[in-house]
Amino acid sequence: MVEIKNLVKRYGDLLALDHLNLQVREGEVFGLLGPNGSGKTTAINCMLALLKYDRGTIRIFGEEMTPESYHIKQQIGIVLQNVAVFDELTVYENIDYFCGLYIKEKQRRRELVEEAVVFAGLEDYRKVRPRKLSGGLLRRLNIACGIAHKPRLIIMDEPTVAVDPQSRNKILEGIQELNRQGSTIIYTSHYMEEVEQICTRIAILDHGRSIAVGTKEELKMMIKTGETVTIEAVALTEEQLHAIEELPHVFAVDYERQLLTVRCTRAKHNLIRILNYLQEQEILFGRVFSELPTLNDVFLEITGKQLRD
Numbered sequence: 575m576v577e578i579k580n581l582v583k584r585y586g587d588l589l590a591l592d593h594l595n596l597q598v599r600e601g602e603v604f605g606l607l608g609p610n611g612s613g614k615t616t617a618i619n620c621m622l623a624l625l626k627y628d629r630g631t632i633r634i635f636g637e638e639m640t641p642e643s644y645h646i647k648q649q650i651g652i653v654l655q656n657v658a659v660f661d662e663l664t665v666y667e668n669i670d671y672f673c674g675l676y677i678k679e680k681q682r683r684r685e686l687v688e689e690a691v692v693f694a695g696l697e698d699y700r701k702v703r704p705r706k707l708s709g710g711l712l713r714r715l716n717i718a719c720g721i722a723h724k725p726r727l728i729i730m731d732e733p734t735v736a737v738d739p740q741s742r743n744k745i746l747e748g749i750q751e752l753n754r755q756g757s758t759i760i761y762t763s764h765y766m767e768e769v770e771q772i773c774t775r776i777a778i779l780d781h782g783r784s785i786a787v788g789t790k791e792e793l794k795m796m797i798k799t800g801e802t803v804t805i806e807a808v809a810l811t812e813e814q815l816h817a818i819e820e821l822p823h824v825f826a827v828d829y830e831r832q833l834l835t836v837r838c839t840r841a842k843h844n845l846i847r848i849l850n851y852l853q854e855q856e857i858l859f860g861r862v863f864s865e866l867p868t869l870n871d872v873f874l875e876i877t878g879k880q881l882r883d
């Protein structure tokens with residue numbers, strides 16, 4: 575449905591997109607996950623032909639996307655980072671205005687606007703002007719304006735930034751509902767939990783390149799870490815740390831401020847083996863955690879950095 579090949583975008587000397595390749599299929603909730611500055615917004619703006627790029631091709635619905643591709647744009651719903659609504663219009667009038675850009679027939683438009691009001695949970699605010707809304711409600715209005723016409727493709731750029739947890743959940747559930755109703759969705763975020771929760775496939779971006787693509791399960795299988803064991807343990811010696819490193823399936827050990835972190839490959843009994851060793855050595859330990867890999871682990875193993883520095 576969307577095909578991006580070798581996309582290059584420079585801002586002066588800065589290479590914001592470095593031969594980016596992406597393919598989004600019909601029916602997906604496709605996540606673009608990357609830290610701030612990795613190029614997510616630039617990629618979205620190029621995709622929408624809002625920004626000129628230096629090299630590469632972008633095809634949407636099988637056709638090349640250009641600033642004049644109005645028939646393609648008609649089928650796309652856009653929710654950008656900055657809220658773009660009219661202060662002089664009420665909540666209802668705003669949604670009606672944006673929906674009216676695509677849907678001319680009045681009865682159909684009335685139904686769609688009403689559905690969008692309910693969808694965004696704005697029933698009690700129909701006649702309120704945007705400046706009287708809280709940040710979360712304003713974001714929900716921004717989304718309602720972008721999706722009311724039920725577009726085939728919806729592109730959302732970090733719609734939950736600076737949003738309260740209640741609105742965030744409402745937004746995430748709403749995106750899944752839009753997908754169930756038939757829209758393909760491209761969703762950018764730097765929150766790995768959100769992307770894991772709603773996206774059916776994910777591309778991880780760093781420095782304007784896609785460094786890994788797949789379902790969350792596929793991405794986690796790409797890395798060595800199968801389990802991270804963290805234990806509060808007192809006064810471990812260098813020899814003991816070395817012995818832990820030598821245990822089967824252990825490939826990295828870190829010990830800082832009495833906190834032992836052991837990275838293991840996928841295997842049974844990793845935790846038990848480490849605890850047995852601590853007991854044998856009569857080492858005092860407190861709380862124990864065992865975690866499966868996260869998308870942050872994927873990012874960390876591929877780039878050597880945390881997703882959120």
Ligand SMILES: Nc1ncnc2c1ncn2[C@@H]1O[C@H](COP(=O)(O)OP(=O)(O)OP(=O)(O)O)[C@@H](O)[C@H]1O
Pocket residue numbers: 585588590608609610611612613614615616617764
């Ligand atoms: N108009 C611009 N002029 C110059 N540099 C820019 C411009 N817009 C973005 N950049 C730079 O391009 C790089 C990619 O930015 P972009 O906004 O696309 O990243 P992002 O992943 O969307 O980050 P964020 O989550 O902070 O929006 C960053 O280094 C950014 O500073």
